[in-house]
Amino acid sequence: MKKTLLVLEFTRFVITVGIALLIGYIFLLFSTDKPYEAFKLFLTGPLTTQRRFFEFLNNSVPLMMTGLALSLVFQAKVFNIGAEGQLFFGAFGAMLFALNFPQVSWLHLIMTLIGSALFGSIWAFVPAFLRTKWKASELVSSLMMNYISYFLVLFLVNNYFRDKSAGALVSYRFPQTAWLSVITKYRLNSGLFIAVLLSILMGLLIYRTKWGYQIRVIGVNKKFGLYSGMRTMSIMFWVQILSGAVAGLAGGIELTAMYRRFVWQSLPGYGFDGIIVAILARNNPFLVIPSALFIAYLRIGANIMGRTTGVAPEIVIVLQSLMILLITAEALLEKFKQKAIAKEAMKGE
Amino acid sequence: MKAIEAVNITKVYPNGVVANRGVNLSIEQGEVHAIVGENGAGKTTLMKIFFGIERPTSGELRVFEKPVHISSPKEAISLGIGMVHQHFMLVPSFTVAENIMLGIEPKKGFFSVDFKKMENVITEYAKRLNFEVPIWEKVLDLPVGVKQRIEILKALVRGARILILDEPSSVLTPQEVNDLFDVLRRLVQDGLTVIFITHKLNEVKQIANRITIMRNAQVVGTYENREVTETDIVELMIGRKFEYDIKRERREPGEVLLTVKDVNYFREDGAHIIKNLSFSLRAGEILAIAGLEGNGQKEFVEILTGLREKAEGKILLNGTNILGAHPKKIRQMGISHIPEDRIEVGCALDLPISENLISDRFHTKPFSGRLIYRKRQVLEFGKKMMKEFDVRAKSPTTIVRMLSGGNMQKVVVAREMTNSARIVIANQPTHGIDVASSEFIRKKLIQMRDDGKAVLLISTDLQEILQIADRILVLYKGEIVAHLKNENITETDLGYYMLGAKRQSDEQIKESMKV
Numbered sequence: 001m002k003k004t005l006l007v008l009e010f011t012r013f014v015i016t017v018g019i020a021l022l023i024g025y026i027f028l029l030f031s032t033d034k035p036y037e038a039f040k041l042f043l044t045g046p047l048t049t050q051r052r053f054f055e056f057l058n059n060s061v062p063l064m065m066t067g068l069a070l071s072l073v074f075q076a077k078v079f080n081i082g083a084e085g086q087l088f089f090g091a092f093g094a095m096l097f098a099l100n101f102p103q104v105s106w107l108h109l110i111m112t113l114i115g116s117a118l119f120g121s122i123w124a125f126v127p128a129f130l131r132t133k134w135k136a137s138e139l140v141s142s143l144m145m146n147y148i149s150y151f152l153v154l155f156l157v158n159n160y161f162r163d164k165s166a167g168a169l170v171s172y173r174f175p176q177t178a179w180l181s182v183i184t185k186y187r188l189n190s191g192l193f194i195a196v197l198l199s200i201l202m203g204l205l206i207y208r209t210k211w212g213y214q215i216r217v218i219g220v221n222k223k224f225g226l227y228s229g230m231r232t233m234s235i236m237f238w239v240q241i242l243s244g245a246v247a248g249l250a251g252g253i254e255l256t257a258m259y260r261r262f263v264w265q266s267l268p269g270y271g272f273d274g275i276i277v278a279i280l281a282r283n284n285p286f287l288v289i290p291s292a293l294f295i296a297y298l299r300i301g302a303n304i305m306g307r308t309t310g311v312a313p314e315i316v317i318v319l320q321s322l323m324i325l326l327i328t329a330e331a332l333l334e335k336f337k338q339k340a341i342a343k344e345a346m347k348g349e
Numbered sequence: 350m351k352a353i354e355a356v357n358i359t360k361v362y363p364n365g366v367v368a369n370r371g372v373n374l375s376i377e378q379g380e381v382h383a384i385v386g387e388n389g390a391g392k393t394t395l396m397k398i399f400f401g402i403e404r405p406t407s408g409e410l411r412v413f414e415k416p417v418h419i420s421s422p423k424e425a426i427s428l429g430i431g432m433v434h435q436h437f438m439l440v441p442s443f444t445v446a447e448n449i450m451l452g453i454e455p456k457k458g459f460f461s462v463d464f465k466k467m468e469n470v471i472t473e474y475a476k477r478l479n480f481e482v483p484i485w486e487k488v489l490d491l492p493v494g495v496k497q498r499i500e501i502l503k504a505l506v507r508g509a510r511i512l513i514l515d516e517p518s519s520v521l522t523p524q525e526v527n528d529l530f531d532v533l534r535r536l537v538q539d540g541l542t543v544i545f546i547t548h549k550l551n552e553v554k555q556i557a558n559r560i561t562i563m564r565n566a567q568v569v570g571t572y573e574n575r576e577v578t579e580t581d582i583v584e585l586m587i588g589r590k591f592e593y594d595i596k597r598e599r600r601e602p603g604e605v606l607l608t609v610k611d612v613n614y615f616r617e618d619g620a621h622i623i624k625n626l627s628f629s630l631r632a633g634e635i636l637a638i639a640g641l642e643g644n645g646q647k648e649f650v651e652i653l654t655g656l657r658e659k660a661e662g663k664i665l666l667n668g669t670n671i672l673g674a675h676p677k678k679i680r681q682m683g684i685s686h687i688p689e690d691r692i693e694v695g696c697a698l699d700l701p702i703s704e705n706l707i708s709d710r711f712h713t714k715p716f717s718g719r720l721i722y723r724k725r726q727v728l729e730f731g732k733k734m735m736k737e738f739d740v741r742a743k744s745p746t747t748i749v750r751m752l753s754g755g756n757m758q759k760v761v762v763a764r765e766m767t768n769s770a771r772i773v774i775a776n777q778p779t780h781g782i783d784v785a786s787s788e789f790i791r792k793k794l795i796q797m798r799d800d801g802k803a804v805l806l807i808s809t810d811l812q813e814i815l816q817i818a819d820r821i822l823v824l825y826k827g828e829i830v831a832h833l834k835n836e837n838i839t840e841t842d843l844g845y846y847m848l849g850a851k852r853q854s855d856e857q858i859k860e861s862m863k864v
Contacts, residue, residue: 207722207724208721208722208724209720209721209722210711210712210716210717210720210721210722211720212722213704213711213722214711216700216704217697217700217704217708220697220698220699220700221693221696221697221698223656223693223694224694224695224696224697224708225697225708226656226676227654227656227676227686227688227694227695228676228680228708228709229675229676229677229679229680229681229709230677230708231675231677
């Protein structure tokens with residue numbers, strides 16, 4: 001029975017992707033003369049050259065990190081979706097440490113990354129505290145915190161850390177000891193290894209520690225957790241702090257590896273994409289790895305199609321959103337699944 | 350003429366549970382037809398299909414000998430089917446009249462409701478049934494029996510010719526049950542058809558014309574009332590010989606384990622829910638708190654187990670006041686708790702059986718080391734418990750949602766009876782579960798008592814209380830109105846106290862507790 005359901009689940013996934021692609025293809029028919037070629041690029045683009053392949057991998061790093069951060073809070077059914085603001089504030093923290101910490105090799109980088117995690121968790125602390133202390137909805141407060149993070153960090157960076165010699169609104173360049181290395185000439189972000197490792201660690205945390213057991217119990221039924229003698233409030237608080245640290249670290253990795261300055265003038269959006277990654281992974285940290293890779297693949301495939309065929313970039317975004325919409329629509333093909341379950345159940349007994 | 354027929358109905362739920370498998374049932378017009386079966390046998394699902402709440406996976410329905418598709422309660426109502434649910438579907442802040450006519454209010458002009466006409470219609474129906482309902486009172490504070498009448502009127506006013514009642518007597522006192530049966534008889538005389546689901550076989554024998562027995566998602570058979578005895582019915586329900594042999598030997602209780610002193614609780618709206626509650630619980634006894642639902646039991650148990658914080662008074666356990674303590678501390682001090690609501694409180698439905706069994710001891714050996722949670726040990730333990738407590742499921746990895754009510758309850762009971770606690774709070778431990786599981790759980794409770802533990806049993810089931818309790822406290826409107834030894838008392842005696850028709854004086858209660 002379990003196996004059948006797994007097969008079904010996978011079939012469902014494949015079919016939804018198929019439907020999404022079909023609709024996407026119809027969209028393409030209206031926007032280009034060569035829909036077939038554009039489509040082929042979209043599907044295979046990230047695999048066509050090494051540069052593109054690494055671009056795809058690099059894109060998956062922040063997605064994996066924010067997806068992981070959100071899967072943690074979602075496991076406990078806590079809807080602190082402020083990963084965006086935490087990532088932004090974490091990046092700011094990384095910048096502070098990178099620019100101010102003594103330039104000792106390794107230690108400097110480590111402190112910078114820890115700094116980003118620290119700042120991320122500070123940002124997650126506020127909604128977590130408000131929830132624990134006064135039962136304020138973490139959904140609302142964490143969303144609001146995104147705006148505060150954005151404008152506060154921009155204000156600080158542009159007024160106090162701006163590199164006036166640079167041609168754009170960016171911070172001073174980080175010293176080399178605070179760089180996270182990039183590999184090969186195509187600049188593979190070595191943060192990918194951190195992200196994969198962290199996903200596995202968090203997966204172990206959720207499924208193989210007593211702390212994770214409590215998170216799962218509370219996520220399924222909070223009342224039952226309290227009734228069984230768990231400190232539900234405290235666990236819900238700390239899971240948010242941990243999630244904030246992961247989201248903050250995402251910002252730290254992105255800056256120290258890819259830009260080596262604070263470069264963002266708008267929110268990069270990874271925090272929100274992370275929600276999609278987490279939902280697709282069913283909040284399972286292990287599954288966050290393939291889920292982030294999948295979303296990144298779509299992103300980069302669409303970008304490549306946009307760059308090389310001149311399909312309007314808006315169509316690309318429509319295509320992406322469509323696919324995500326269909327994949328996350330749980331009720332899609334539910335009937336089909338229902339029938340199979342009915343058949344299986346009647347046979348099984 | 351046949352009122353309603355099910356032909357080869359099969360229903361499979363989204364989670365793969367087969368609730369009805371090729372069910373055939375035909376109900377004659379003008380009869381009282383009882384449907385009995387263990388919990389999870391598929392009775393309620395079948396009723397939900399009749400009333401359009403669930404759709405069958407396959408099969409055919411006929412109402413008054415015409416094939417129909419019922420896809421919503423609205424359609425069911427238009428076909429003349431009415432249903433009174435176990436948990437009433439009333440708007441508490443509306444008046445009786447407003448509730449009865451909700452959605453079908455007679456109009457005066459375009460916007461305003463014709464209250465005069467409303468009253469006339471309701472009085473007419475009520476008179477026909479010899480009912481008395483306070484038409485302009487709010488439903489909020491009315492007794493359960495009256496609420497049930499309102500539900501019946503609601504169905505009749507909407508033109509019901511077939512009335513389905515889901516466990517109608519589970520919330521009533523013996524006196525109220527008799528009233529209900531009078532009403533049902535009158536309805537049948539008027540040519541209505543009554544279908545009712547119940548667990549109480551004496552009531553079935555008392556009122557039903559025919560009885561359909563279900564087991565394991567199938568119909569075992571339909572019988573004329575006089576053809577079968579209560580024992581026959583039980584055996585057909587569980588599919589084997591059944592001997593009701595709960596034995597409770599007299600025992601001298603030991604030392605006092607728990608003392609409740611002057612506990613008072615006020616709800617947020619100022620209502621005085623628990624009034625000066627005082628009693629003590631001893632090792633080696635089963636103390637029952639009897640009372641109709643909603644007389645403060647729920648709140649008291651929550652206070653006692655740390656799930657509700659704001660109360661006054663003292664609850665002493667080993668000399669420590671545990672009132673207001675965190676459930677964790679209360680558990681550590683040796684109180685375990687079988688909650689009233691197994692679905693909302695007692696289980697994590699989407700976690701496996703094994704993980705549900707260790708929620709109070711996951712942090713101890715052998716389930717956890719310092720940090721690591723040992724999955725294999727948890728599974729082993731799950732397997733062992735399932736065997737010991739007769740939990741029927743494929744494996745300990747099955748999620749609890751897949752289990753029937755009785756098996757779910759056994760999971761809860763298995764957990765709460767195998768920890769090291771000396772005091773067990775059992776709140777409605779057999780509520781809404783089948784006969785065999787109930788018997789099993791009651792035996793276990795007695796066994797705990799014999800092992801020198803203290804059991805506080807909170808129950809609305811008088812049969813259960815008389816069967817296993819040593820002493821009985823009757824709670825009425827948050828107050829203890831009687832303290833009785835379980836010797837030579839009957840359900841009717843208790844019924845009077847529960848309804849507030851009789852009470853012992855405070856001195857009498859105090860005096861009897863001293864001994």
